[in-house]
Amino acid sequence: MTASDVQRGSSTLEPAHATTGTAHGRSFGSGRALRQGGKVLPEHARGHNRALLLQTLFHQGAMSRADLSRETGLTRVTISDLVADLIADGFIAEMGMREASGPGKPAMLIDLDRDGHRIVGLDLSGSDAFRGAVLTLDGDIVVRREVPVPDADTLLDAVVELARALVADSHAPVLGIGVGTPGVVDDRGVILTAPNLRWAGFDLESALETALGLPVLVANDANAAVLAEYTFGGAGDDVLLVKVGRGVGSGLLSAGQPMRGAHFAAGEIGHVTVGTDGGPLCVCGKVGCLEAWLAVPALSARLAAATDDAARESILRDAGERLGIALAPIVGALDVSEIVLSGPQELLDGPLAQATVETLRARTLAEFHDGVRVRMTEQGQDIVLRGAAVMVLSGQLGVS
Numbered sequence: 001m002t003a004s005d006v007q008r009g010s011s012t013l014e015p016a017h018a019t020t021g022t023a024h025g026r027s028f029g030s031g032r033a034l035r036q037g038g039k040v041l042p043e044h045a046r047g048h049n050r051a052l053l054l055q056t057l058f059h060q061g062a063m064s065r066a067d068l069s070r071e072t073g074l075t076r077v078t079i080s081d082l083v084a085d086l087i088a089d090g091f092i093a094e095m096g097m098r099e100a101s102g103p104g105k106p107a108m109l110i111d112l113d114r115d116g117h118r119i120v121g122l123d124l125s126g127s128d129a130f131r132g133a134v135l136t137l138d139g140d141i142v143v144r145r146e147v148p149v150p151d152a153d154t155l156l157d158a159v160v161e162l163a164r165a166l167v168a169d170s171h172a173p174v175l176g177i178g179v180g181t182p183g184v185v186d187d188r189g190v191i192l193t194a195p196n197l198r199w200a201g202f203d204l205e206s207a208l209e210t211a212l213g214l215p216v217l218v219a220n221d222a223n224a225a226v227l228a229e230y231t232f233g234g235a236g237d238d239v240l241l242v243k244v245g246r247g248v249g250s251g252l253l254s255a256g257q258p259m260r261g262a263h264f265a266a267g268e269i270g271h272v273t274v275g276t277d278g279g280p281l282c283v284c285g286k287v288g289c290l291e292a293w294l295a296v297p298a299l300s301a302r303l304a305a306a307t308d309d310a311a312r313e314s315i316l317r318d319a320g321e322r323l324g325i326a327l328a329p330i331v332g333a334l335d336v337s338e339i340v341l342s343g344p345q346e347l348l349d350g351p352l353a354q355a356t357v358e359t360l361r362a363r364t365l366a367e368f369h370d371g372v373r374v375r376m377t378e379q380g381q382d383i384v385l386r387g388a389a390v391m392v393l394s395g396q397l398g399v400s
């Protein structure tokens with residue numbers, strides 16, 4: 001590899017992005033890879049080029065070595081070199097010859113070996129069950145398992161057993177294990193606080209790595225979810241995902257970068273109070289928190305007490321308006337283009353989302369923010385599992 005390869009590799013990141021819409025050199029886990037890497041610059045350049053090549057195949061599919069050279073701006077020699085290594089490592093494979101469509105000899109197509117490795121994803125955010133899955137590198141779920149949420153003193157054992165069973169189900173080398181959990185999680189996978197699971201200052205990532213002998217990445221469930229929406233759901237670079245379940249949380253991408261915040265608590269919007277009219281008492285002790293209006297148990301209880309459809313719609317609209325009040329300053333400050341809702345469709349999709357849109361329009365700058373979309377995710381209940389897979393793809397391969 002030459003210095004010019006390095007230069008060209010980094011300078012062509014943007015064009016690659018422009019052609020695919022979602023391909024980037026950044027990731028949730030790249031900081032971790034850098035943290036563990038050496039300080040030798042050529043090693044970083046090689047890692048960067050390798051990620052660029054994998055990212056290109058991940059988003060564009062099979063192509064020839066010459067196509068890859070053109071798409072990435074890397075030289076043919078560098079491409080051949082990287083391809084040979086990646087074939088040896090089992091990450092990419094030769095797919096056969098492309099039919100010649102003109103003069104010149106037909107070219108061998110190469111692609112990610114999408115069946116060569118599997119990813120295990122875990123979602124610890126459910127109120128009744130811990131869910132897990134084996135996923136392909138494309139984020140497709142091939143095996144599912146779940147266990148009821150166990151007692152507090154056997155939580156870790158249950159998570160380890162679930163992960164171990166899924167690894168056994170994989171029937172291919174496992175690239176890593178991604179975990180989405182409720183609570184605030186730092187950049188090393190330590191759960192700073194997760195009241196629902198009664199974990200505080202618990203290094204789940206290290207505990208699982210020790211028990212399972214595989215790379216593990218742990219993140220907050222909403223932060224995992226926004227990655228799924230970004231990689232598999234077509235979200236843009238500036239997106240806010242609101243996850244409504246037992247609590248309310250959000251995950252944020254700004255310029256394609258996950259936002260973590262000063263205390264790793266970016267996106268914790270559930271305990272922002274909305275309005276000055278009081279409201280329900282929240283579990284945190286404050287009055288009128290967003291969560292007290294919008295979380296599924298609270299909202300369902302109010303709906304159950306409603307006597308007719310008009311009353312139900314009014315309750316849903318009120319919750320949507322509260323959400324809009326909470327989100328308007330975020331839209332204004334960060335200029336997000338899209339808000340994605342994840343949670344029960346029968347609650348969120350309809351009067352609630354409509355009221356959120358109307359409230360946002362009323363409370364933000366029309367010229368820039370009238371076009372902010374509010375939509376449901378299309379990934380349903382699998383969004384955290386798929387986001388956990390993106391964490392692994394990103395952390396292990398630089399792909400997202």
Ligand SMILES: [Zn+2]
Nearest residue numbers: 271282284289
């Ligand atoms: Zn609260």
